[in-house]
Amino acid sequence: MAKKKSDTPKPYAWLMKSEPDVYGFADLLAEPEQTTLWDGVRNYQARNFMRDGMQVGDPVLFYHSNCRPPGIAGLAKVASEAYADPTQFDPDDAHFDPKASQDDPRWFLVDVQAVRELNFVPLETLKNEPRLAELPLVKRGNRLSVMPVSKEQFEVVLELAGDTDA
DNA sequence: GCCAACGTTGGC
């Protein structure tokens, strides 16, 4: 019987960035089961959120980065426990990590499943919303690709998307 | 394409 690692409550939801030219929300919708492995994350803070913070079923805001305009494109959810990112073991993969081994993986991921497309919420709209001032995304210089979102922040985003199906 | 911000690496 495993003891819980922490008594602090887990974040309610998450925001995950992807470049739509590489992999956008439409690509997720086109997957079998509308599910994919969120591979290629090579940042320790983002990894820790996936490995230690996420729980199956957590809502995920799917954010389009490095495009015009950037913003939130869809709603998804965490669809698996964290497990080792297989791309770290593949020498032919761009995300190969020679310091990782099967016995001692460095990088973890979760499966992400689409829930529904949202009316696009541009970054500019997020920045102009006072109730989202504490969202890491809108803070100057923030580059985290996976970040926690509180219940209140999540609900504000759905409101900005005109989403009434929540 | 520019460049500010930030994370990582490696020499010492």
Add this chain to the structure above:
DNA sequence: GCCAACGTTGGC
């Protein structure tokens, strides 16, 4: 363990 150099992110 410091910190300069370097690479990457990502908005603009």
